[in-house]
Amino acid sequence: xxxxxxxxxxxxxxxLHSGSHWSGIIRRGTTLRxxxxxxxxxxxxLFYNHEDRLERYNMADTLKAQxxxxxxxxxxxxxxxxxxxxxxxxxxxxxxxxxxxVSNGALVADKYGTTRFEEQRNGYYKNGYDSxxxxxxxxxxxxxxxxxxxxxxxxxxxxxxxxLYFRPGGSKPGNYVDLRFEMHTLVVLSTxxxxxxxxxxYHPRYVRLLATATGPAPAKDACRERCPENERGFRNTExxxxx
Amino acid sequence: xxxxxSLDPTAAVLDEIVPAGxxxxxxxxxxxxxxxxxxxxxxxxDTLFYSAATxxxxxxxxxxVRAQGNLYLTTGTRLLSNEGNAMLxxxxxxxxxxxxxxxxxxxxxxxxxxxLEKRHMHSCRDNFLLAxxxxxxxxxxxxxxxxxxxxxxxxxxxxxxxxxxxxxxxxxxxxxMRAEMDVIVLISNCPQLNNPCxxxxxxxxxxxxxxxxxxxxx
Numbered sequence: 181x182x183x184x185x186x187x188x189x190x191x192x193x194x195x196l197h198s199g200s201h202w203s204g205i206i207r208r209g210t211t212l213r214x215x216x217x218x219x220x221x222x223x224x225x226l227f228y229n230h231e232d233r234l235e236r237y238n239m240a241d242t243l244k245a246q247x248x249x250x251x252x253x254x255x256x257x258x259x260x261x262x263x264x265x266x267x268x269x270x271x272x273x274x275x276x277x278x279x280x281x282v283s284n285g286a287l288v289a290d291k292y293g294t295t296r297f298e299e300q301r302n303g304y305y306k307n308g309y310d311s312x313x314x315x316x317x318x319x320x321x322x323x324x325x326x327x328x329x330x331x332x333x334x335x336x337x338x339x340x341x342x343x344l345y346f347r348p349g350g351s352k353p354g355n356y357v358d359l360r361f362e363m364h365t366l367v368v369l370s371t372x373x374x375x376x377x378x379x380x381x382y383h384p385r386y387v388r389l390l391a392t393a394t395g396p397a398p399a400k401d402a403c404r405e406r407c408p409e410n411e412r413g414f415r416n417t418e419x420x421x422x423x
Numbered sequence: 424x425x426x427x428x429s430l431d432p433t434a435a436v437l438d439e440i441v442p443a444g445x446x447x448x449x450x451x452x453x454x455x456x457x458x459x460x461x462x463x464x465x466x467x468x469d470t471l472f473y474s475a476a477t478x479x480x481x482x483x484x485x486x487x488v489r490a491q492g493n494l495y496l497t498t499g500t501r502l503l504s505n506e507g508n509a510m511l512x513x514x515x516x517x518x519x520x521x522x523x524x525x526x527x528x529x530x531x532x533x534x535x536x537x538x539l540e541k542r543h544m545h546s547c548r549d550n551f552l553l554a555x556x557x558x559x560x561x562x563x564x565x566x567x568x569x570x571x572x573x574x575x576x577x578x579x580x581x582x583x584x585x586x587x588x589x590x591x592x593x594x595x596x597x598x599x600m601r602a603e604m605d606v607i608v609l610i611s612n613c614p615q616l617n618n619p620c621x622x623x624x625x626x627x628x629x630x631x632x633x634x635x636x637x638x639x640x641x
């Protein structure tokens with residue numbers, strides 16, 4: 181499954197239904213493209229080291245190392261152990277939220293109303309928190325393992341006094357983001373709406389997943405060279421896989 | 424927003440100094456007030472809360488900022504749990520702004536942020552891990568989610584840049600919160616020497632607890 185730098189080998193693709201949840205193991209050297217086919221999607225994402233699930237995506241370390249409050253091309257997602265789970269190698273959207281977390285059952289009921297499977301069948305309203313619990317439970321993980329997540333395709337800016345502003349239209353039809361995995365990673369995704377999405381109706385969007393074998397970060401790489409912090413983060417990551 | 428408390432320091436049922444760079448762990452009961460005093464100014468106090476009754480319920484930074492639609496914590500902020508319940512509410516604040524984005528320092532993040540040679544330096548995560556291990560309460564690394572940094576100033580610009588700015592706290596400033604449920608408080612009085620979060624000089628803080636008005640004094 182190894183690839184030469186620059187070479188991309190098709191692995192698989194799958195559509196992720198609107199308002200659904202998904203998890204999978206994405207290996208070091210695989211790039212996952214997420215495409216917001218219709219525009220306006222939100223993908224809540226958590227990342228865990230597949231070989232040690234105590235090591236996980238860390239919002240604060242990601243933001244501090246790169247002096248940013250949002251993610252786009254050139255940034256990486258750090259674990260709490262000073263390593264890089266994945267790098268953002270392409271992004272046509274431009275802004276992915278890192279601070280707002282996910283919706284929960286009470287928020288969804290309050291915004292969109294109460295639904296039950298008995299009446300709505302699979303159209304019942306999902307929420308991000310329960311979606312994460314559903315996927316994490318498959319690996320023996322649970323509430324203790326939920327940390328602040330990334331919200332891909334959602335733009336939330338911060339005012340001078342700290343006000344949070346959700347920016348509708350942050351993601352256009354066909355926008356995509358590429359995550360190149362630098363570690364063997366358990367990826368947990370939810371396509372529920374962003375918790376600050378002002379749209380009054382329940383209207384999550386689907387996304388398309390495409391996995392290709394690209395190899396991990398080469399020696400000369402925009403994410404690696406973005407800042408000295410990232411060079412050290414890649415050094416820490418490569419130590420783990422040195423053999 | 425800065426607001427003062429009317430509580431009488433001589434009536435506090437707990438009054439302790441946490442030296443620079445040390446952890447502290449304790450229980451604050453529903454209705455009690457917890458005050459943290461920045462004795463010498465610009466001292467980051469990394470803090471986590473767990474429900475004493477159900478420790479899987481714990482402070483959630485993202486729920487807290489999302490619910491109030493604001494990134495900074497101050498008077499009126501309800502510190503929410505992962506279950507969406509108010510754990511505590513900030514009722515007085517003479518500093519005006521506290522951070523919950525910046526997380527806690529660790530040996531590993533020090534290697535990324537500063538230099539590989541900084542790995543050996545004391546960190547908040549070491550404080551958290553040691554306090555939890557000593558307490559032998561079933562909590563550990565898995566339970567270290569994004570914390571609050573009282574007195575720390577981490578402004579985010581409208582363009583999305585995040586900076587560690589000089590503190591806006593000063594000697595004697597305090598934050599006070601009322602517990603809305605019985606909570607376990609886990610504190611690391613931050614030992615970070617590599618950035619301005621402690622003005623490059625970690626200093627002690629004072630913790631004070633008052634009983635709820637009308638509570639029995641048994």
